[in-house]
Amino acid sequence: MDASNNILVRSIAIIGGLDLLVSIQITFVVGVIDLVSLPIFLGLMAGRALTWAADLFMVLRPVRAWQHDPTALGEAELRQADRSLGTVGRRFIGGYVAGWAACMSLAIIAGRQGLGGLDLLGAGLFVGGLVPIIAAIIHPLFAYLLLKLRLELTAQLRERQILVERMPGSFIGRQVVIGMALSWGVVVCMLGLGLMVWSDGLRAETTATLRGDVALAAARVDAGRDPSGDLDSLALVTAAELPTQLTNALAPGELGEPARVAIDRSQSLVLAAAPLADGRWVYGTRVVDEQLPLVVLLVVVFLAATPIPGAVGHWALARLTSLPLARVAEAARSLATDGKVRSFRRLGALHDDELGELVANFNKVLDVFDELATAATTVATGDLRVRIEQPGDLQDAFRAMLAQLNEVVARIRETSLELASAAMEIQALTVQQDEAAQEQAASVRQVSASVSNLAAAADDIARSAGIVLSNAEQAYETTDALVEKSSELDRQVSSIGDLLGLIREIADRSDLLALNGSLEAVRVGEAGRGFALVATEMRRLAERVTGTVDDVRGRITQIQGAGAGALEATQASRALVQGTAEAARAISKVTREQSIGTEEASGGMVAVAQTVNAAAAATSQTRAAAEGLRVHATALERLTSRFRLDDDVLDS
Known part of the structure; x- marks a missing residue:
């Protein structure tokens, strides 16, 4: 069977066994079968058993869910299972006891026609006493059944650090209630049984008396004697006049037997009849004197007084x-x-x-x-030579702690000595390192200042190189324009030379024409004299033009020579200016790179200076820390020397 059903199966088995035992005792001790039929009684018991089993199944559902898989439930489910285990007893016991009370009450109600006043009172007292007895028995029994589960669940709640509230209670109160329930229930049950037995005794006594009276009267009638004195409370009747209770009580073949009786429990009445020889019957009735009011009063007083000494x-x-x-x-x-x-x-x-x-x-x-x-x-106090001889986990843990403490103190003592020595060496080294760091910091500061000056000079050089490059580029542009103008002038001068050649050719032709005109004028004579003068003048003009053209050509030749020299010089200057510009550009580039590098070097030196200063400060701190370490190591060595260690630890 699944482990989740174990608690349900165990509970049903144990409580069912107790239930069956109580049912058997009630059946045979109280005589319930005399009151109701067996099928009705079995039906009541079966219905009650099914009811409490179903109720037990329902109230144990959270518990069975937790028992099925304890690790899978969350905090809310665990709290619900704990509440279920805490309240299942009260809830189940209430229903269980109520079921018993209901079944017994129904049985009494069903058989009340066959019970007298004392019988009803005794049965009621028995049921009333049985209820606390069952409750007092089933409560600790059920708590015992759930004890292991409650311990396991409580351990799991503590392990998972889940706080739960417990219903406050009193051990004395529980013991008093359970003890009173048992004792008072037993007393009440015994009182009820006593009343029922006493009622049976009263009926038996009344029955015996009435039977004797009826039999005696019948014997006297059969003997022919006068029965008038005996028939004061009796009567002579025929068989047909007998009550049905007596008729049913007479079985076939029993008519010749002595007096027969019947008991009407509901009326507390005893009926008796004795046969006569002539076929008639001596019939009589007598009420059972139960003294019910007095008994009820005594029962009330008894029930009211009994709990006090019991409590x-x-x-x-x-x-x-x-x-x-x-x-x-x-x-x-x-x-x-x-x-x-x-x-x-x-x-x-x-x-x-x-x-x-x-x-x-x-x-x-x-x-x-x-x-x-x-x-x-x-x-x-510092004495670690303690000895604990008793066994146990706590003692073992204390012994292990002492052993560890001995070893730790010994190691601390050795380490403190080594630490003090090392601290002194570290202090000496840090002093030297501090001095070297201070010197290094001063050198770095000087280098940083030099690099800063170099960076400023590099910036000035870069600016000057930029100006030179700008002037060189401007000179290059001016020289280039001059070369263009010189080339243009040479071209203009060349065109002037061509024009002078044309003028000279015209002058030569004019001179030739003037010469021809003079010859024609001479040949004409006086009529051509004016033309001769004009021709002569034109000739002189042509000669002057020719001379001027030659002079201008010479000058142009000089100008061309000078222009060619100037152009050559200008081109040479252009090449020189171009080289100068290239050099200035290279110088500017180099100076810019140098300026950037110098600035980076300056920044690096600043960082180096900061690092060196920080290192110097750290060295000073290290020096102070080393001094403090030496002091603390010395103090630690003095502190550990207070402990008195075990000889075994010292030897090791």
């Missing part, structure tokens, strides 16, 4: 039981609150029983704590 007795017994527990609880609470183990008074055992054993064991626990506290006090 006092059970309270005293519970108090006697709980007092040692309360003393142990108070001692544990005081121990947990104050923690004063060594001055704590030991408890005294009043009896040699389980409670006495509990007190003795608690005193032993206090002895263990006292020994550990004494050992801890000794260790606190």
Whole structure:
């Protein structure tokens, strides 16, 4: 079967067995079968059993879910399972006891026609006493069934650090209630049974008396004697006049037997009849004197008075039981609150029983704590040579702690000595390092200042190189324009030379024409004299033009020569200016790169200076820390020298 159903199966098996046992006892002791038929009684019991089993199945559902997979439930489900385990007892017991009360009440109601007043009172008292008895038995039994589960669930809740609230209660109160329920229930049940037995005794006594009277009267009638004195409460009747109770009571073949009786329980009436020889019957009735009002009064007084001594007795017994527990609880609470183990008074055992054993064991626990506290006090003074001989996990842990503490203190002592020596060496080194760092910082500051000046000079050079490059580029542009103008002038001069050649050719032709005109004028004579003068003048003009042209050509030749020299010089200057511009451009580029590099170098030197200054400061701090380390190491060595270690540790 699945493990999740174990609690349900165990509960049904145990409670069902108890249920069956109680049912059998009620059936045969009380005689319920005499009141109701067996099928009705079995039906009531079966219905009640199914009802409480179904109720148990429902109330245990959260518990079975937790038991099926304890690790899969969340905090809410675990809280619900804990609440279910805490309330399942009260809920189930209430329904279970109510089921018993209902079944017994229904059985009494169904058979009330066959019960007299005392019978009803006795049966009611029996049922009323049975209810607290069942409750007092089933409550601790059911709590015991759930005890293991509650312990497991509580451990899981503590492991997962889930806080749950517990319903407050009192051990004494529970013991008093359970004890009173048992004792008062038993007394009431016995009282009910006693009333039913007493009722049966009264009926038996009345029946015997009436039977004797009827038989005696019948014998006298058959003997022919006068029965008038005996028939005061009797009557002579025929068989047809007999009540049905007596008729049904006479079985075939029993007519010749002595008097027969019948009992009407509901009326508390006894009927008797004795046969006569002539076929008639002597018939008589008699009421059972139950004295019901007096009995009810006595029962009320008894029930009202019984709980008082029972409550006092059970309270005293519970108090006697709980007092040692309360003393142990108070001692544990005081121990947990104050923690004063060594001055704590030991408890005294009043009896040699389980409670006495509990007190003795608690005193032993206090002895263990006292020994550990004494050992801890000794260790606190610096003496680690403590010996604890008793076995146990706590003692083993304390012994392991002492061993570790011995070893740790020994190592700390050795380490403190080494640390003090190393701290002195570190301090000496840090002093030298501090001095070197200060010198290095001063050198770096000087280099940083030089690099800063170099960066400023590089900036000036870069600006000057930029100006030179700008002038060189402007000169290059001017020279280039001059070369263009010189080339243009040479071209213009060349065109002037061509024009002069044309003028000379015209002058030569004019001179030739003037010469021809003069010859023609001479040939003409006086008529051509004016033309001759014109021709002569034209010739002189042509000669002057020719001379001027030659002069101009010479000058142009000189100009061309000078222009060619100037052009050559200008081109040479252009080439020189171009080279100068290229050089200036290269110088500017180099100076810019140098300026950038110098600035980077200056920034790097600043960073180096900062680093060196920080290193110097850190070195100073290291020096101070080394001094502090030496002081603390010396103090630690003095502190560890206060401990008195175990010889085994010192030897190792």
